[in-house]
Amino acid sequence: MLRRYxxxxxxxxxxxxxxxxxxxxxxxxxxxxxxxxxxxxxxxxTQPPLSQYLISLPVIALMVPLAFQLQGLYRLRRGRTRxxxxxxxxxxxxxxxxxxxxxxxxxxxxxxxxxxxxxxxRAVWLLFLVLTVLFTxxxxxxxxxxxxxxxxxxxxxxxxxxxxxxxxxxxxxxRILDHSDLGFRLVxxxxxxxxxxDNIGYRGLPVLGAIAEAPEICRSEGIDEIYVxxxxxxxxxxxxxxxxxxxxxINIHVVPDLLQFIALRAxxxxxxxxxxxxxxxxxxxxxxxxxxxxxxxALSFMVxxxxxxxxxxxxxxxxxxxxxxIFYTQERMGLDGKAFTVYKFRSMPVDAEDVTGPIWARxxxxxxxxxxxxxxQHDVDELPQFWNVLKGEMSIVGPRPERPFFVEQFKHRxxxxxxxxxxxxxxxxxxxxxxxxGNTSLEKRIEFDLYYIENWSLSLDFKIMWLTVIRGxxxx
Numbered sequence: 001m002l003r004r005y006x007x008x009x010x011x012x013x014x015x016x017x018x019x020x021x022x023x024x025x026x027x028x029x030x031x032x033x034x035x036x037x038x039x040x041x042x043x044x045x046t047q048p049p050l051s052q053y054l055i056s057l058p059v060i061a062l063m064v065p066l067a068f069q070l071q072g073l074y075r076l077r078r079g080r081t082r083x084x085x086x087x088x089x090x091x092x093x094x095x096x097x098x099x100x101x102x103x104x105x106x107x108x109x110x111x112x113x114x115x116x117x118x119x120x121x122r123a124v125w126l127l128f129l130v131l132t133v134l135f136t137x138x139x140x141x142x143x144x145x146x147x148x149x150x151x152x153x154x155x156x157x158x159x160x161x162x163x164x165x166x167x168x169x170x171x172x173x174x175r176i177l178d179h180s181d182l183g184f185r186l187v188x189x190x191x192x193x194x195x196x197x198d199n200i201g202y203r204g205l206p207v208l209g210a211i212a213e214a215p216e217i218c219r220s221e222g223i224d225e226i227y228v229x230x231x232x233x234x235x236x237x238x239x240x241x242x243x244x245x246x247x248x249x250i251n252i253h254v255v256p257d258l259l260q261f262i263a264l265r266a267x268x269x270x271x272x273x274x275x276x277x278x279x280x281x282x283x284x285x286x287x288x289x290x291x292x293x294x295x296x297x298a299l300s301f302m303v304x305x306x307x308x309x310x311x312x313x314x315x316x317x318x319x320x321x322x323x324x325x326i327f328y329t330q331e332r333m334g335l336d337g338k339a340f341t342v343y344k345f346r347s348m349p350v351d352a353e354d355v356t357g358p359i360w361a362r363x364x365x366x367x368x369x370x371x372x373x374x375x376x377q378h379d380v381d382e383l384p385q386f387w388n389v390l391k392g393e394m395s396i397v398g399p400r401p402e403r404p405f406f407v408e409q410f411k412h413r414x415x416x417x418x419x420x421x422x423x424x425x426x427x428x429x430x431x432x433x434x435x436x437x438g439n440t441s442l443e444k445r446i447e448f449d450l451y452y453i454e455n456w457s458l459s460l461d462f463k464i465m466w467l468t469v470i471r472g473x474x475x476x
Contacts, residue, residue, distance in 0.1 A: 009143075010074045012143045013068075013073070013074060013140060013143060014065045014074070016136070016139040016140065016142070016143050017064050017065045017068060017136050017139065017140075018061050018062070018064070018065060019139070020064075020132065020135035020136045020138075020139045021060065021061040021063075021064035021065075021096070021132055021135075021136065022057055022058075022061040023131075023135060024127075024128050024131035024132040024134075024135050024136075025053070025056075025057050025060050025061060025124075025128050025132075026053070026054075026057065027127075027131055028124045028125075028127035028128040028131055029050065029053045029124055031127055032121055032123050032124050032127060033047050033048070033121075048120075048121070053120070053124075056104070056120065059100075059103060060096075060100045060103075060128075063096040063099045063100055063103075064092070064093065064096045064132060064136065066096070066099075067092040067093070067095040067096040067099065068088070068089070068092040068136075070092070070095065070287075070288075070291070070458070071088045071091055071092040071095070071457050071458055071459050072088065072455075072456075072457040072459075073085070073088045073089070073092060082141075083463070084459070084460070084463070085137065085140060086137055087459040087460070087462055087463045087466075088457060088459035088460075089133055089136050089137045089140070089459075090133055090459070090462075091457075091458050091459040091462055092459070093129055093132045093133045093136070094129065095458075096132070097125055097128065097129045097132075100120070100125070100128075101120075101125060104119055104120045105119065150183075157183055157184070157185045158183060158184055158185065158224040158225055159185050159187050159221060159222050159223050159224050159225070160176060160184050160185065160186045160187060160223070160224070160225045160226075160227065161187050161188065161189075161190065161208075161214070161217065161218060161221065161223045161225070161226050161227070162176075162186065162188070162189045162190075162226075162227045162229055163189070163190050163191070163211060163214060163226060163227065163228045163229065163230060163237075163238075163241050164189065164190075164191055164228065164229035164230040164231075164234075165189040165190075165191035165193075165194040165201065165202065165207050166191070166193075166229070166230075166231060168229040168230070168231065168255060168257055169189055169191070169202075169227075169229035169230075170202050170203075171229075172227050172229045172255055173186060173189075173202055173203060173205060174203075176227075177203060184225075186205060187205075187208070187221045187223065188201060188205045188206045188207065188208045189201060189202070189205060189206070189207045189208065190207070190208055190209055190210060190211050190213060190214045190217060191207055191210070191211065192210045192211050192212075192237075194207040208221075211237050211240070211241065214226075214241055214244065215244050215248070218244075218245075218248065218250060223250060224250065224251065225250070225251045225252075225253070226241065226245050226250055226251070226252045226253070227252075227253050227255060228241055228242070228252065228253070228254045228255065229255040229257075230257070231257050232257045238254065242254070284422075284423050284453070284456050288456070291458060292395060292458065292461065293392070293395075295396075295458065295461070296389050296395050296396050297389075297390065299396060299465075300386040300387075300389040300390045300396065301390065303383070303386045304386055304387065304390065307383060307386075311383065311384075314345055314375070314380065314383075315345070317371050318345060318346055318369075318371060318372075321369050321370060321371045321372075322349055322369050323350070324346060324349065324350040325346060325350070326345065326346060327343055327344065327345065327346060327384060328343075328344045328345070328346040328347070328348075328381075329341050329342070329343060329344075330342050330344070330403065331403065331404060332401035332402060332403060332404075332425065333401060333402060333403070333404050333407050333421060333425075334393060334394065334401055334421065334424060334425045335421060335422075335423065335424045335425070336421060336422075337407075337418065337421050339404055340388070340393040340394075340401075341393075342385060342388055342393075342394070342401060343384035343385055343387055343388060344381045344382060344384055344385065345375055345380065345381040345383065345384060346372070346381075347368050347369060347371075347372025347373070347375045347376050347381045348367045348368050348369060348372055349367070349369065382427055385427050386427070389427065393424070393425075394424055394425050394426060394427065395423070395424040395425070395426045395427075396426060396427050396428070396461070396465065397426045397427075397428060397429060397430075397452075397460075397461045397464045397465065398423050398424050398425050398426025398429055398452075399420040399421075399423070399425055399426060399429050399431070399445075399449040399452070399453075400425060400426065400428075400429055400431070400432065400437075400445075401425030410442060414442055414443060414446060416446060416450065417442075417446055419450060419453070420446060420449040420450065420453070422453055423453055423456070428464060428465070428468040429448075429449065429452060429464065430448045430449065430451060430452035430460075430464055431444070431445040431447075431448035431449050431452075432468070433464055433467040433468055433471060434448055436448055452464075
């Protein structure tokens with residue numbers, strides 16, 4: 001059910017995005033070249049004909065929803081904010097423009113030999129980017145508001161019943177209630193144990209009766225969809241509900257009782273016609289991983305080049321502050337649990353752990369040197385890790401890497417700890433920008449790391465980078 005109504009919402013978004021992109025491209029041409037319109041910059045070269053831009057318009061407009069799909073804008077996600085949408089729209093629009101420029105240059109090189117072909121103006125691309133962000137973000141808000149108003153008026157609502165009021169059933173209810181803008185009305189639960197103990201339900205939803213009463217309840221409440229969320233030991237009851245729903249043409253969905261094993265996204269796979277549930281799938285695979293790697297390489301190269309002179313100054317200060325090497329190397333655990341050597345500016349004496357052994361460091365660590373304390377406070381000691389990023393051992397954004405000594409302890413104490421190694425370790429991460437950095441709760445850090453892995457997108461990476469810079473300036 002969620003998937004079907006998500007498809008309706010996605011169809012509305014895609015249509016709105018296509019129209020917005022086409023309007024932005026056409027308006028960008030008019031602003032740039034037509035004197036009767038709002039011409040911001042005088043035309044000094046030959047004005048390309050409007051017909052050429054109209055021919056390019058369908059291809060350029062199509063690139064916007066394709067880039068948005070890559071950014072995960074069409075994937076249902078609980079708790080998505082308007083800020084998240086804006087970053088995703090902005091990054092998606094930039095990707096669409098880059099793809100459009102590449103296609104335009106190819107077309108220019110191919111068709112110039114055949115006929116006169118004007119490349120699309122850089123000013124038009126810039127205007128198109130600004131207008132696309134403005135139009136698509138606004139249109140998404142309009143679509144969301146129109147659908148919300150439609151369902152608030154009671155049009156097209158689907159009535160839902162959850163079979164099972166235990167932990168699994170409550171998780172299903174949470175998801176449905178948190179997506180009230182998709183047109184669902186959750187009527188309540190049916191459950192044998194809860195009905196026997198006069199359970200009042202959950203989040204204001206009643207337990208309407210026992211599972212055997214489900215047929216009568218479905219008829220009286222006009223149920224359109226049933227979610228079966230029963231534990232594995234109630235398999236026979238589930239079969240009875242499925243049989244009844246099939247006779248009454250009620251859509252039924254079975255929620256597998258595997259949540260104690262699933263920490264990341266689950267995916268339905270096919271083994272030669274046999275359906276299989278893939279547990280702990282991650283979105284950072286294939287083209288997504290290539291795209292993230294390209295961004296890492298480009299940004300890291302810029303940081304290494306721009307930071308060369310400041311890095312040299314820091315190195316001289318470290319060398320004069322205490323005896324020992326400039327850089328500190330340490331073994332950390334990264335992607336798929338493989339160890340690598342991480343680089344840092346040395347912030348402590350070389351014999352800092354001779355007495356204590358490996359212990360958890362913190363910003364105000366008394367073992368730090370005078371310059372080292374400042375480096376750690378402002379995270380400047382982490383800058384050499386951009387070399388780890390260039391080498392492909394780390395990413396700019398990801399779970400912070402830990403020492404194997406501590407990993408060996410944590411993986412036995414904290415459930416799902418090793419799942420954070422499903423992606424490359426990062427210089428900064430979702431946990432860090434939310435305040436879970438250094439000597440803080442490991443459980444909360446794992447929770448935020450797993451959220452990042454499951455909900456990865458390029459826009460989320462840029463959001464984390466932006467928050468890292470902003471909060472780093474706040475500490476300065």
